[in-house]
Amino acid sequence: MLTHSTILGYPRIGPRRELKRALEAYWDGRLDRDGLDRVGADLRAGTWRRLAALGLRALPSNTFSEYDHVLDTAVLLDAVPERYRAAADPYFAMARGADGLPPLRMTKWFDTNYHYLVPEIGARTPLRLAGDKPIREVREARALGHETRPVLVGPVTFLLLSEPAAGDPPPLTRLDDALTAYADLLAALAAEGVEWVQLDEPALVTGAGVAQARRAYEWLGALSDRPKLLVASYFGEPGEALPALAATGIEAIGVDLVRGGPVDPAALGGKTLVAGVVSGRDVWRTDLGAALYELSRYPGVVVSTSCSLLHVPYDLDAETGLDPALRERLAFADQKVAEVVALADRLARGARGRAPSPRPAGRPAESTLEGRAPYPERSVQVGLPPLPVTTIGSFPQTGELRAARAALAAGTLDQRGYERLIEAEIERVIRLQERLGVDVLVHGEPERNDMVQYFAEHLDGFATTRHGWVQSYGSRCTRPPIIHGDVRRTAPITVRWTRFAQSLTERPVKGMLTGPVTIVAWSFVRRDIPLREVVVQVAEAVRAEVRDLAAAGTSIIQVDEPALRELLPLRRERQDEYLQWAVAAYRHATSSAGDHTQIHTHLCYSNASEVIAAIDGLDADVTTIESARSGGRILGELDGFGRGLGPGVYDIHSPRVPSAEEVGDLLDAVLKVVPVERVWVNPDCGLKTRTYPQVEAALANLVTAARERRPSP
Numbered sequence: 178m179l180t181h182s183t184i185l186g187y188p189r190i191g192p193r194r195e196l197k198r199a200l201e202a203y204w205d206g207r208l209d210r211d212g213l214d215r216v217g218a219d220l221r222a223g224t225w226r227r228l229a230a231l232g233l234r235a236l237p238s239n240t241f242s243e244y245d246h247v248l249d250t251a252v253l254l255d256a257v258p259e260r261y262r263a264a265a266d267p268y269f270a271m272a273r274g275a276d277g278l279p280p281l282r283m284t285k286w287f288d289t290n291y292h293y294l295v296p297e298i299g300a301r302t303p304l305r306l307a308g309d310k311p312i313r314e315v316r317e318a319r320a321l322g323h324e325t326r327p328v329l330v331g332p333v334t335f336l337l338l339s340e341p342a343a344g345d346p347p348p349l350t351r352l353d354d355a356l357t358a359y360a361d362l363l364a365a366l367a368a369e370g371v372e373w374v375q376l377d378e379p380a381l382v383t384g385a386g387v388a389q390a391r392r393a394y395e396w397l398g399a400l401s402d403r404p405k406l407l408v409a410s411y412f413g414e415p416g417e418a419l420p421a422l423a424a425t426g427i428e429a430i431g432v433d434l435v436r437g438g439p440v441d442p443a444a445l446g447g448k449t450l451v452a453g454v455v456s457g458r459d460v461w462r463t464d465l466g467a468a469l470y471e472l473s474r475y476p477g478v479v480v481s482t483s484c485s486l487l488h489v490p491y492d493l494d495a496e497t498g499l500d501p502a503l504r505e506r507l508a509f510a511d512q513k514v515a516e517v518v519a520l521a522d523r524l525a526r527g528a529r530g531r532a533p534s535p536r537p538a539g540r541p542a543e544s545t546l547e548g549r550a551p552y553p554e555r556s557v558q559v560g561l562p563p564l565p566v567t568t569i570g571s572f573p574q575t576g577e578l579r580a581a582r583a584a585l586a587a588g589t590l591d592q593r594g595y596e597r598l599i600e601a602e603i604e605r606v607i608r609l610q611e612r613l614g615v616d617v618l619v620h621g622e623p624e625r626n627d628m629v630q631y632f633a634e635h636l637d638g639f640a641t642t643r644h645g646w647v648q649s650y651g652s653r654c655t656r657p658p659i660i661h662g663d664v665r666r667t668a669p670i671t672v673r674w675t676r677f678a679q680s681l682t683e684r685p686v687k688g689m690l691t692g693p694v695t696i697v698a699w700s701f702v703r704r705d706i707p708l709r710e711v712v713v714q715v716a717e718a719v720r721a722e723v724r725d726l727a728a729a730g731t732s733i734i735q736v737d738e739p740a741l742r743e744l745l746p747l748r749r750e751r752q753d754e755y756l757q758w759a760v761a762a763y764r765h766a767t768s769s770a771g772d773h774t775q776i777h778t779h780l781c782y783s784n785a786s787e788v789i790a791a792i793d794g795l796d797a798d799v800t801t802i803e804s805a806r807s808g809g810r811i812l813g814e815l816d817g818f819g820r821g822l823g824p825g826v827y828d829i830h831s832p833r834v835p836s837a838e839e840v841g842d843l844l845d846a847v848l849k850v851v852p853v854e855r856v857w858v859n860p861d862c863g864l865k866t867r868t869y870p871q872v873e874a875a876l877a878n879l880v881t882a883a884r885e886r887r888p889s890p
């Protein structure tokens with residue numbers, strides 16, 4: 178039954194990242210297929226047990242995934258590109274690449290920090306029911322005593338997130354084929370005795386696919402042989418999708434009331450509202466009174482989360498080290514489930530809540546631009562050859578470094594001992610880059626556990642967690658810091674390490690900072706002031722660090738903004754305003770560099786087309802951007818970009834080492850679009866997830882490819 182309380186999804190990496198460890202062991206050959214399956218089964222069983230114990234009435238299933246739920250959907254529908262079919266394990270070949278075979282492209286799941294694999298759907302790609310994962314999970318839950326509601330990516334969102342094979346029309350033109358496959362799946366689930374199915378259609382909040390959704394759900398709704406259908410929109414207001422869905426034969430509609438605001442009860446066309454009043458996107462407690470007030474407007478409502486809880490950590494109870502005053506204000510996944518249940522209970526008892534108090538109005542972001550001459554006039558040069566080779570910042574994070582950090586935290590290693598270890602690592606990284614012939618060096622970021630967490634630990638206004646892991650992609654997780662108060666820098670953060678690295682070498686060493694938008698995008702932010710104000714505060718802190726690095730003689734400072742596109746509002750009409758303040762914040766943060774310091778920025782998976790004007794607006798001297806993994810498709814967008822540019826020529830998300838020829842081919846493609854004097858040669862992103870042997874071999878090939886193409890003086 179879908180009554181009382183439910184959630185749209187739940188984390189799956191494991192409360193102690195059990196799945197991550199199992200996957201890594203499986204990939205290394207230390208765990209066999211059965212072992213991996215057992216870990217998955219335990220995690221699923223644990224989830225259902227926990228949700229039931231918390232009092233949740235309508236439990237979801239198929240929220241588990243071994244790597245990615247979009248990839249699961251592609252495999253379920255047999256949408257596996259031909260080239261992967263012969264691989265020993267096609268699923269992980271698509272996810273991570275296999276010998277000689279690059280993985281599928283990966284990109285952000287809407288405006289979250291979760292990444293999905295982009296299915297490739299050409300005119301002839303099969304689209305038919307070819308798997309039974311949702312059915313197996315229903316059976317598995319039933320054997321444990323739980324009736325569940327399988328959660329599926331809906332057909333419209335699935336096709337909108339896919340990309341066509343070269344020369345083929347958009348995947349959405351295959352909607353009828355997809356619907357036939359979904360109909361078969363629904364019939365199979367009905368035969369299994371499943372009462373409800375959840376179809377996730379977050380793409381609808383972007384305003385895309387509404388007409389197709391209407392057609393899809395009229396069609397699926399009209400099937401006689403199917404479970405009841407809950408179609409869930411989330412991450413924003415449903416807009417035109419709401420009347421479209423209300424006009425179809427589905428039984429329930431999920432709406433994100435946290436980010437989308439209230440909907441008109443009359444617009445639901447008599448469907449059950451699954452009301453997302455508990456946020457799945459932040460770590461704050463819900464204002465239960467205000468939520469009840471909202472809920473009491475809708476008859477027969479089911480209380481739910483705004484979206485899947487995939488985007489928040491498991492359990493606040495694991496965080497014993499947090500300031501008690503802050504803890505009081507927090508809720509992680511399990512606490513949010515408890516809130517959903519508490520709300521449904523109170524609602525059932527007739528509680529009405531009270532109107533929420535209005536949020537304070539924001540003040541506009543500042544845009545101080547003092548400090549830098551226009552781009553062409555300041556182009557500082559540091560005696561580099563054409564096609565300078567550089568990296569994006571991090572070098573492999575060895576087990577030794579992680580152990581040292583743990584020892585420092587545990588008090589078994591003192592500060593001085595830790596610093597000596599970091600210095601030794603920096604020296605090793607500098608010498609390695611010199612030996613390989615890299616032109617602009619980095620210190621390797623060994624002192625950073627994470628590019629955002631590190632800064633969070635050194636700035637006022639942030640709290641960090643011990644176990645607050647959130648899945649980023651596949652086995653990778655991050656621990657987003659929590660911004661709970663005003664942000665302030667009290668002392669220089671990176672200057673010491675950059676200065677040390679530069680003291681070891683004649684070649685320029687880049688200073689390395691994380692930009693204000695990314696720090697905010699990868700943190701949980703406070704809700705009491707507007708986002709743009711939080712960004713201004715962080716920009717002010719980064720600005721002070723840039724100024725101090727420049728004053729210490731750093732000739733190149735890279736300020737990374739890989740998340741620039743991530744906070745982009747999903748609806749087109751809100752995007753310009755965001756880009757304006759985001760760009761202003763970046764310029765504020767970097768313009769303290771003056772005219773003798775080059776500013777680099779780095780963007781990864783940036784889908785640059787949407788933000789290309791904004792990238793120019795950042796006013797950086799050099800922009801490095803992911804390109805190798807996506808086969809150089811970004812190059813078309815960069816034609817005419819008038820600044821230094823380093824489209825990645827090494828896909829660091831795969832363990833594969835590209836040959837010098839392969840790197841050279843990518844570089845030749847860049848040189849067709851960008852004049853040689855503006856091209857930089859670099860990987861797609863930082864190297865921290867790779868091993869030293871992979872990095873050494875790959876960078877040697879980058880240097881070879883660059884040197885072969887350098888015009889002779």
Ligand code: MET
Nearest residue numbers: 569570571737739863864
């Ligand atoms: C996700 S972007 C990463 C940039 C950072 N400087 C690194 O090299 O790891």
Ligand SMILES: [Zn+2]
Nearest residue numbers: 739781862863
């Ligand atoms: Zn990156």
